[in-house]
């Protein structure tokens with residue numbers, strides 16, 4: 001096995017026999033599919049027909065037209081050289097017969113693989129008050145058209161609501177709050193967080209910068225150290241919903257209030273994909289530092305948000321698409337290495353640029369060194385309307401790059 005090097009050297013000699021690589025997932029998985037498609041039979045499985053730029057989720061809730069234009073590409077357009085299969089995948093092989101590597105789609109079709117890359121992400125749901133957590137409506141939007149309709153519905157709900165409750169003060173909650181306040185500065189917004197600060201884990205300056213932006217809105221309120229636990233109809237038979245907090249305080253909202261909720265540990269959907277013995281207590285797939293699934297080394301890799309993060313270059317690296325992309329590149333390279341009898345290698349620690357847009361007018365962020373220490377951070381509402389254009393231009397550029405990835409050119 002290779003040791004940790006500061007720079008990766010790619011070994012991408014085409015193997016003599018065309019092996020089958022099954023990739024389950026969309027974001028990191030798409031990069032892997034692009035790199036491998038010339039030298040392998042690549043089968044990409046996703047429950048959605050399209051590749052989605054997940055960071056655009058919140059923006060699309062406020063501006064649904066952007067989804068089709070900037071934040072989604074049909075997998076079949078993105079992957080003309082791969083076999084694309086749309087459906088819910090299930091890992092079954094090691095349970096029954098460890099000598100056959102099988103992925104089952106929609107409980108009906110079995111696919112045999114030589115290598116498997118699991119990149120199933122994690123759910124980033126946006127719930128309306130009273131919705132059932134398990135409802136299809138929240139996560140599995142199969143078609144671009146269907147997904148857009150949900151965004152249109154969410155926009156209408158936001159327009160109608162007087163009081164919006166945001167559960168979660170992490171990156172997604174902050175982004176949602178910023179986008180809503182930009183467009184509806186008079187709405188009452190209550191953000192509830194289980195942590196004592198907004199953006200836990202970020203540097204102090206950035207946390208304060210976010211609060212400074214939000215506190216300019218007189219109807220914004222932050223409740224710390226609380227979780228939203230129960231959502232129910234109010235006792236008084238009015239049309240209001242009741243949100244129960246963990247310390248038993250309640251907040252009442254009108255019937256149109258939106259609850260945005262970030263997944264708490266234990267709600268991770270990946271749990272349903274792999275048998276428990278391959279997962280940690282939160283359902284995340286356990287890998288080694290080479291992104292190999294422990295117990296299935298040599299054939300099965302897992303990357304991106306679905307994993308316990310050991311393959312991400314350093315410990316405690318959060319969920320970032322920029323890191324998931326690098327893991328994808330490294331895993332592909334390791335598949336070539338295995339077939340060429342070369343030692344596999346670890347992803348070296350990566351620099352992280354953590355930008356947090358707060359709607360369209362404000363930006364805060366930190367650039368982290370590869371060892372995880374902050375190099376520089378910045379706050380301020382200095383970018384005005386230009387942020388909107390830059391954000392879209394950035395995503396368009398990413399899409400173009402994704403379209404053009406080849407095994408020789410994988411720099412993201």
Ligand SMILES: Cc1cc2nc3c(=O)[nH]c(=O)nc-3n(C[C@H](O)[C@H](O)[C@H](O)COP(=O)(O)OP(=O)(O)OC[C@H]3O[C@@H](n4cnc5c(N)ncnc54)[C@H](O)[C@@H]3O)c2cc1C
Nearest residue numbers: 025026027028047054055089120121304305319320321322
């Ligand atoms: C609002 C927001 C802003 C963000 N901003 C940033 C940012 O600025 N920078 C950054 O680096 N990261 C950001 N992120 C995080 C980033 O989006 C994730 O880290 C990234 O999408 C993870 O990629 P992934 O490939 O692991 O999973 P995903 O992108 O979630 O892809 C998983 C895919 O797997 C599919 N899938 C799941 N289960 C199955 C199954 N059983 N069968 C078939 N298919 C399945 C899903 O349909 C999906 O297409 C942001 C996230 C959000 C929500």
